[in-house]
Amino acid sequence: FLEAFESLLRFAENRTSSLFETAYRPMAKEAAEPVKELFTDFSLYILGAETTVESAVLRFFDSLFPLVYSRLINPGITDLSEDYTECLRLTRQDINPFGRYSKNMVTELSKSLWASRMLSQALSLGIEVINTTEHAALTKECSKALVKMQYCPHCQGLTLIRPCVGYCLNVMRGCLASVSELDAQWREYISTLEYLTNEMAASHDLEIALTGIRNSINEAILHAQLNGPQLSATV
Secondary structure, three states: OHHHHHHHHHHHHHHHHHHHHHHOHHHHHHHHHHHHHHHHHHHHHHOOOOOOHHHHHHHHHHHHHHHHHHHHHOOOOOOOOHHHHHHHHHOHHHHOOOOOHHHHHHHHHHHHHHHHHHHHHHHHHHHHHHHHHHOOOOOHHHHHHHHHHHHHHHHHOOOOOOOOHHHHHHHHHHHOOOOHHHHHHHHHHHHHHHHHHHHHHOOOOHHHHHHOHHHHHHHHHHHHHHOHHHHHHHO
16 A cells, blocks of 8 residues: 555656646746655655644645746746745745635645545554464463364374364364454454545545646646736735
8 A cells, every 4th residue: 555655646746746847947946845845745644644734735835935926927036035035935825826726735635645544554553463463372272272183183194184174163263262352343443444445446536636736736826827916016
């Protein structure tokens, strides 16, 4: 799952970077770092980091606004001071140059990335449980029963005779008694995994959400350009 997710992330990141390289070349070089940070934040979120999709998306648009303002809306500006750039970044949410598109992007990504985060954590938990039960210690009685079940006919030279099914099941029940209490919880866990995977294949489709980032950013930039004169006056 994590390999597939990382592959999806890299594909979506490359698509987003290509948007700037083909449609917004004046700011492509400077936009590379914010794009990289955005997808790194998404990756960390999936892995359980204490961050949110909203904070990652809004931080990206905070960094994008000074670039759009100086490279597209006012291309005559040759160089912005660090203070002026920081001012634009900090006031992006008040000025709202990207309209509804920044918040729409948060909404579109939150559900899919949340489902992926939950699935990642659930799979990690499953691995822990499997590793724990795989190394569960056998009782002395269980060890004796296993030896008896496997080798008893050998004492009489009957090496091809297998133990009867009933005896085999009884021995296994005895040996697994210490972990049998996990059965109900494990079945519930599997059911939850099925629910999460179904959600990710339906309304929370991760691939659709990630590949849609490019279009969302493009719409946001176009909105800012259309309202360029008003934005410049507000700034």
